[in-house]
Amino acid sequence: MAAKTGWYASQLRRELGLRNRQWAQGRAHVESYGSPPVIVYAPQPLPSESLPEGTPLEGVRHGNFFDAAYAAIAARPEWMRRFDKIHAQGRALPRAESGRRWRELDSSMSSDALLMNVSCTPGVAEASAVRRALGVDGESAPVFGWKARVPLTSGRFDRTEVDMRWGGLLVEAKLTEGDFQVRAASIVEGYRDFDAVFDRERLPRVELRTARRRAAVEFAEEFTQEWEEPAADDEAAREFQQGIVARAREAEPAEAAYAGYQLIRNVLAAYAEGCSFCVLHDERRPDLREAWFAVMAAVKNAELRTRCKVLTWQELAALLPEELQDFLDCKYGIVREGRAASGVEEV
Numbered sequence: 001m002a003a004k005t006g007w008y009a010s011q012l013r014r015e016l017g018l019r020n021r022q023w024a025q026g027r028a029h030v031e032s033y034g035s036p037p038v039i040v041y042a043p044q045p046l047p048s049e050s051l052p053e054g055t056p057l058e059g060v061r062h063g064n065f066f067d068a069a070y071a072a073i074a075a076r077p078e079w080m081r082r083f084d085k086i087h088a089q090g091r092a093l094p095r096a097e098s099g100r101r102w103r104e105l106d107s108s109m110s111s112d113a114l115l116m117n118v119s120c121t122p123g124v125a126e127a128s129a130v131r132r133a134l135g136v137d138g139e140s141a142p143v144f145g146w147k148a149r150v151p152l153t154s155g156r157f158d159r160t161e162v163d164m165r166w167g168g169l170l171v172e173a174k175l176t177e178g179d180f181q182v183r184a185a186s187i188v189e190g191y192r193d194f195d196a197v198f199d200r201e202r203l204p205r206v207e208l209r210t211a212r213r214r215a216a217v218e219f220a221e222e223f224t225q226e227w228e229e230p231a232a233d234d235e236a237a238r239e240f241q242q243g244i245v246a247r248a249r250e251a252e253p254a255e256a257a258y259a260g261y262q263l264i265r266n267v268l269a270a271y272a273e274g275c276s277f278c279v280l281h282d283e284r285r286p287d288l289r290e291a292w293f294a295v296m297a298a299v300k301n302a303e304l305r306t307r308c309k310v311l312t313w314q315e316l317a318a319l320l321p322e323e324l325q326d327f328l329d330c331k332y333g334i335v336r337e338g339r340a341a342s343g344v345e346e347v
Contacts, residue, residue: 005179005287012284013109013176015333018344020108023331027063030094039108040087042096064106064113066327069120079120082112082144111175114332115164115280116144118316121324125166129319135276135309138167146170148269151192158191162266170270172262174281174288175332180295183261184208191264197271198264202298204291208257263295267308276307282334283312 013036020039021031028044031037041063062070073079087093087102096102105113119142124130131137146165150158164171172180185205188194258264263279270277281288292310299305317325318336328334333341 005291008285008287009176009178012282015284015344016108016176019331019333022344024063024108027061029063030096032089032092033094034092040093040102040106041108042098042100042106062106064108064110066117066121066324068122068324069117072120072122073116079116079144082116085145108331109176111173111177112144112163114175114313115171115173117327118313118320118324119144119164119166121321123321124324127319130316133311133316133319134166134169134171134278136167136169140167142166148266148273150265150269150272153190153192158265160265162269165275168275170266170273170275170277172266172277172279174279174285180260180262180288180291182206182208182257182259185256185258188258188261188264191268193268193271194264197268197300197304198298199300200298203264204259204294206257206259207254209254260291260295263292267295267299267304270307271304276309278309278311280311280313280316282332283314284333 017036017038024039024041028042029039030042031039043060043062045060060070060074061067065073073082083103083105085104087104087106090102093102104110105116107113119125125141143165144163145161147159148162148170150160152158162170163173174180189200194200266277269275279288279292281292289310296305296308299308313328313332313334314336317328317334320328325336329339329342335341
């Protein structure tokens, strides 16, 4: 499963990288160091007539966003605060000409940016078809980076962010992320409602190994080869090195852990708040759907299980305005059923 997950994620990252290299032409951006590079966008001037009247940051666009969505974000301080989150890999990026620090939402691989592109475009949040598909009730606007209050057995709360809360719906958005994270069993079982919500024997379990940097002296008998003649073929050397790494890996201490930690935590948040929970993912990532089903199957309560949902970006795209659909097609390769995605050269 881990191998499949890595393959699906790498293939999607590759496609998004190619698409965004084309999309970035004429837009302020840089490419990250390393291979393959990731496109990261910066705000830039835009003719004021291209923006809706009354936009506070009139004359500004962002290459990672649909123009109407970015204008709506700029007009709402509570949404704009999402840009406060600094890019975790900022050191792997060239310095911006403006001196501005790179943000997480600047990245072409950001699932949060994709979520806001869809949810913040005017007319989308009000569309009854979108609300029905997601199961949103009430008239409240989406809240991004919502701080959950998941009770712990200690009497405290886990305040980890949920990607979006929209009325009585919690959303976890995914794009190119590798998985839903792994956490030690001692941490996961420390949630107050863990056994009330889940059959722990049915949850996906893994071993979490604690890696540490080893000093060369620990492998003295294996690395002392200074008097040996260099081999003409280095294949044997590579196999020898791989064997050392494998034995070192097996010697690392391991502890029981759960896969799909983000899903487990968010289901517990939905249980505590009386909400429903939806995973939004790309249909090109069937591995994420399988991982979600594995966690969903361990939910004990049938009523809570019916509040656990999954939807693909492609299914949601069919309900969106045509111009936004064209944007998602060009930049992400996301299209509704029955429509072929544009080729990279067409972007």
